[in-house]
Amino acid sequence: MEITFTEQAIGKLTERLIDKETLIKLRYETEGCGCVVSGVPTLWIVDQQEDDDIIIETNFCSVAVERTKMVFLDEKLKIDYVESANCYSLKSPNQILNPRMMLIEKRESTNESKA
Template sequence: MEITITAEAAGKINERTENREGYLKLKYDTDGCGCAVNGVIALWHVTELDDTDIAIETNDRTVYVEKSKMVFFDEQMKIDFSKATNCFQLKSPGQILNGHMSLILKEKTD
């Protein structure tokens, strides 16, 4: 799997995660979607990784993906930021996987 992060997206990620330690994760979120194959791809900033997270090196930083959810992603993807919609976007050469993706800051819970 190959992920590229545009300069616009990298700048917004830095701005929104400033002074926060953690990891950038592409999450296939199925909460409230009915079943495991119905989900929405989200961009999370997490303080801890799961044992099943796989590291994907990008042109900007490491992005993590759950191993069991890799089937829902394309082989080549780009994380971009749209100023027009003020949202992140996840694209591949053949499709837009999520055109209105927020960066969700997940805090550690005990």
């Protein structure tokens, strides 16, 4: 799997004090979706990878992806920032997987989740 961040996404992530040492998780969120096939990709800022995660090196920072959810993602992915919607998008050459992807803080050092 190949994941690339656009310059716009890198700029916005850097504003959030995210750098090359930060671990971002591309989470395939299925809670409340009714079916695992109806999941929604979301970005999480995390402290560490989980047992089922695979680490993908990108042009910006490492991204953890759940091994069991990789089947729902394409081989080449691009993460962009959408200024007009104040969110991120996840695209592949074949489709838009999430045009309004949230970035959620999940680090324990913050003591709470925030978008």
